[in-house]
Amino acid sequence: MADATQRYALVTGANKGTGFEICRQLASKGVVVVLAARDEKRVIEAREKLKELDNVVFHQLDVVDPASVAAVFEFIKSKFGRLDILVNNAGIRGVEVDGDVSVLQEYIEADNVSFLAGGQAEPFHVKASGKLIETLKGVDECVETNYYGAKRVTEALIPLLQLSHSPRIVNVSSTLGCLVLQPNEWVKRVLSSKGRLTEERVDEVVQQFLNNFCCDKIGHTSNFKEGKLEEKQWPPHLAAYKVLKAALNAYTWLAAQKYPNICINAVCPGFARTDITFNAGPLSEVEAVEAPVKMALLPYGGPSGSFLHRSDALSLTF
Numbered sequence: 001m002a003d004a005t006q007r008y009a010l011v012t013g014a015n016k017g018t019g020f021e022i023c024r025q026l027a028s029k030g031v032v033v034v035l036a037a038r039d040e041k042r043v044i045e046a047r048e049k050l051k052e053l054d055n056v057v058f059h060q061l062d063v064v065d066p067a068s069v070a071a072v073f074e075f076i077k078s079k080f081g082r083l084d085i086l087v088n089n090a091g092i093r094g095v096e097v098d099g100d101v102s103v104l105q106e107y108i109e110a111d112n113v114s115f116l117a118g119g120q121a122e123p124f125h126v127k128a129s130g131k132l133i134e135t136l137k138g139v140d141e142c143v144e145t146n147y148y149g150a151k152r153v154t155e156a157l158i159p160l161l162q163l164s165h166s167p168r169i170v171n172v173s174s175t176l177g178c179l180v181l182q183p184n185e186w187v188k189r190v191l192s193s194k195g196r197l198t199e200e201r202v203d204e205v206v207q208q209f210l211n212n213f214c215c216d217k218i219g220h221t222s223n224f225k226e227g228k229l230e231e232k233q234w235p236p237h238l239a240a241y242k243v244l245k246a247a248l249n250a251y252t253w254l255a256a257q258k259y260p261n262i263c264i265n266a267v268c269p270g271f272a273r274t275d276i277t278f279n280a281g282p283l284s285e286v287e288a289v290e291a292p293v294k295m296a297l298l299p300y301g302g303p304s305g306s307f308l309h310r311s312d313a314l315s316l317t318f
């Protein structure tokens, strides 16, 4: 049962990529970590890779499945009695690629340039022959995983986090969710007007995006094309990923207001070589998790409600 001096963490989507590495690094710093993954077989594979660490325990968790979330709550409650750190890491890109996958890297790099230019970058032309394909199924999964999944796990585990003397939540988000990359002025206004922001308003943005997407795509698997998506100025590529990470950042701020005793932040790990990026990007998994791990171990009194880029997180002095 719970040891008052021990810290307990749960990391979602942790069978590979940044989630796996966050578990490994937290465990090597003495935290008892629940490595959670949606697929039992992948849980076993992860267990095999970390067998030398006796402070990692394993549990199935599909963040889109409320019964699975309830089961992980019961597991942590009965095994540790509380939770100190929750890392909402599970995520999908919500887009597939037809042809040369380096097209994804080109778009991400162009978005990073645009972000640095405050959203004012020059129009850019893709060189790779591949095409990004956003299907209704992929977008629906992205909505359920990247936004509602993180919300569902957070809300279920709040009672266990409230029993910690120094609780913290890290939402693994993305620069691509920054509002400068949102062409839709209504979305920018709703998500940036902190004084009037509510969970219902964030959900409204998500549902509006989904409705417009459904209008255009029912029966189609083609790429972004003329219709509601264009008329309403949703992002022309990686739309679901950008909208849902923007929603996650807004939810992070709201949750921090609602639970002032919990340190809750969203952080971008940086562009890293994992499956979600088809292993493109300048950062290794080990480098990418530096920022999320730092945010997970922030001492009491650190920032809360923020979205931080990797470099901002790494330059925090606490």
Ligand SMILES: NC(=O)c1ccc[n+]([C@@H]2O[C@H](COP(=O)([O-])OP(=O)(O)OC[C@H]3O[C@@H](n4cnc5c(N)ncnc54)[C@H](OP(=O)(O)O)[C@@H]3O)[C@@H](O)[C@H]2O)c1
Residues within 6 Å of the ligand: 012, 013, 014, 015, 016, 017, 018, 019, 037, 038, 039, 042, 061, 062, 063, 064, 088, 089, 090, 091, 092, 145, 149, 172, 173, 174, 175, 268, 269, 270, 271, 272, 273, 274, 275, 276, 277, 281
């Ligand atoms: N890599 C980057 O450049 C980058 C940049 C910014 C943000 N991020 C964010 O970092 C997080 C981790 O991504 P990654 O780079 O490590 O990619 P990854 O290697 O593809 O890992 C994604 C993880 O999420 C899991 N997952 C997906 N849907 C899930 C669900 N319904 N329930 C539970 N787990 C689920 C995957 O499990 P399966 O193996 O079962 O699919 C996998 O373990 C994501 O939130 C991503 O948006 C990554």
